[in-house]
Amino acid sequence: MSSHTESHGAHSPNEAPHATHEDAHYIKIWAILVALLVVSVTGPMLEIRVVTLLTAFGIAVVKAFLVAKHFMHLDTEKKFVVQLLVVCLGLVFLFFMATSPDIMKHFGMNWVNESAKNANIPEKIVHHGGVEGAAEHAEGAAEHAEGAAAPAEGAPAHPAGEAH
Amino acid sequence: MVKPIATLRSATGVPTGRLAVWWVIASEIVIFGGLLGAYLLHRLGHPEWATYASHTNTWAGAFNTLVLLSSSLSAVLAHNAAEKGNGARAANLLLVTCVGALTFLVVKGFEWTHEIQEGFTITANGFWSFYYCAAGLHGLHVIAGAIIMLFVAADARKNQELQRVELIGIYWHFVDLVWIFLFPLLYIAK
Numbered sequence: 001m002s003s004h005t006e007s008h009g010a011h012s013p014n015e016a017p018h019a020t021h022e023d024a025h026y027i028k029i030w031a032i033l034v035a036l037l038v039v040s041v042t043g044p045m046l047e048i049r050v051v052t053l054l055t056a057f058g059i060a061v062v063k064a065f066l067v068a069k070h071f072m073h074l075d076t077e078k079k080f081v082v083q084l085l086v087v088c089l090g091l092v093f094l095f096f097m098a099t100s101p102d103i104m105k106h107f108g109m110n111w112v113n114e115s116a117k118n119a120n121i122p123e124k125i126v127h128h129g130g131v132e133g134a135a136e137h138a139e140g141a142a143e144h145a146e147g148a149a150a151p152a153e154g155a156p157a158h159p160a161g162e163a164h
Numbered sequence: 165m166v167k168p169i170a171t172l173r174s175a176t177g178v179p180t181g182r183l184a185v186w187w188v189i190a191s192e193i194v195i196f197g198g199l200l201g202a203y204l205l206h207r208l209g210h211p212e213w214a215t216y217a218s219h220t221n222t223w224a225g226a227f228n229t230l231v232l233l234s235s236s237l238s239a240v241l242a243h244n245a246a247e248k249g250n251g252a253r254a255a256n257l258l259l260v261t262c263v264g265a266l267t268f269l270v271v272k273g274f275e276w277t278h279e280i281q282e283g284f285t286i287t288a289n290g291f292w293s294f295y296y297c298a299a300g301l302h303g304l305h306v307i308a309g310a311i312i313m314l315f316v317a318a319d320a321r322k323n324q325e326l327q328r329v330e331l332i333g334i335y336w337h338f339v340d341l342v343w344i345f346l347f348p349l350l351y352i353a354k
Contacts, residue, residue: 023241030237034230041226044352056348063344071240071337078178081186088190092197096205103202104209116209 021070029070036063185331189338192305196342199301203294203349216291218354219284224275225351228268229343235264236340239333242320246330251323258317258329261336265310272303295350302346305339 036059043055068074074082101108106117173180207213242257276296286296309332316332319325 021244023244026237026240026244030233033233037226037229037233040348040352041222044354052353056352060344060348064341067236067337067341067344071236071340072334077186078176080176081178081183084186084190085193088193089197092194092201095198096201100205103205106209 026070029066033063033066036066179327181327181331182334185334188335192338192342196298196301199294199298200345200349203298206290206294207349207353210290213291214354216284216289217350219279219282220295220351220354221275221278222351224271225347228271229347231264231268231271232340232343235261235268236337238264239336243330243333246320246326249323249326251320251326254326254329255317255321258313258320258332262310262313262317265306265313268306269303272299298346299350302339302342305342309336309339 040055040059040063043059044052046052074085106113176183178186238257238260242254242261245251245253245257279292284292286293313332313336316325316328320329
């Protein structure tokens with residue numbers, strides 16, 4: 001008896017059945033994935049923020065769904081396996097939601113993250129001629145100007161003209 | 165030869181070997197989820213990282229995405245062949261997947277060489293630290309997957325342990341999944 005028969009024959013009666021598809025089905029899914037890849041590369045070329053977010057990240061979610069469902073066969077896998085993966089993803093999300101203020105904000109009540117503040121504010125002033133997208137830093141404008149004198153983190157490698 | 169219990173037992177309704185792979189993937193979700201989550205938060209907190217990201221090569225990233233998607237196809241076709249008991253075809257398709265892994269690594273090698281020569285090293289700034297860390301960790305997973313796949317293919321060619329073709333396939337699709345998210349984060353959002 002081959003190992004294949006042994007392994008599959010050894011499955012218990014309550015084991016999740018895995019869908020068997022013909023090769024053409026998988027090739028069709030691959031073609032859809034490639035088409036989505038083309039859209040995700042060409043979409044951001046329009047340089048419209050909403051289109052970039054939708055085509056790059058929205059399509060990434062769709063591609064991930066297609067791979068998980070059709071290639072990893074999660075649609076026919078036991079429910080607890082899907083729940084296991086979703087719980088892990090949820091825990092990571094919760095953790096980052098809880099810690100995000102520490103990373104994304106550079107100052108608050110009685111605290112200032114000097115290195116983070118100096119790293120990004122001068123760059124924006126130099127490249128954009130203003131504190132673009134930094135409304136949350138308004139109260140620290142004086143500190144921004146002071147930070148502008150200091151070299152930005154990694155700035156020497158990139159001349160100001162290269163900013164996008 | 166006595167087979168390991170993981171090959172034969174199915175206490176949960178899922179063969180223990182496959183269940184183990186799902187547990188590996190669950191832990192990988194935490195590892196890569198943590199890394200990508202940290203990158204995302206830093207990226208939102210540091211708008212100037214868009215400037216650094218503009219130096220990554222979108223076309224190389226897109227080509228590598230195509231390579232990984234195609235290698236996922238060959239992996240799932242190998243699984244299909246194994247399900248039908250065709251070990252030789254499964255082995256050949258796993259080798260095709262390995263070629264995909266090698267291609268991915270070669271492209272990455274050229275990409276990194278160019279970037280390092282331009283002065284974008286792992287210590288240049290926060291963006292490049294994340295870039296090399298995330299892409300490097302993913303690359304290590306590609307190398308590990310390719311090596312395991314060679315062993316699985318060798319057994320599959322002799323029509324042995326064909327259930328492992330599915331197991332390495334699930335792992336490989338996860339490696340593909342991680343890249344699907346790394347690609348827009350590191351190469352497209354500029």
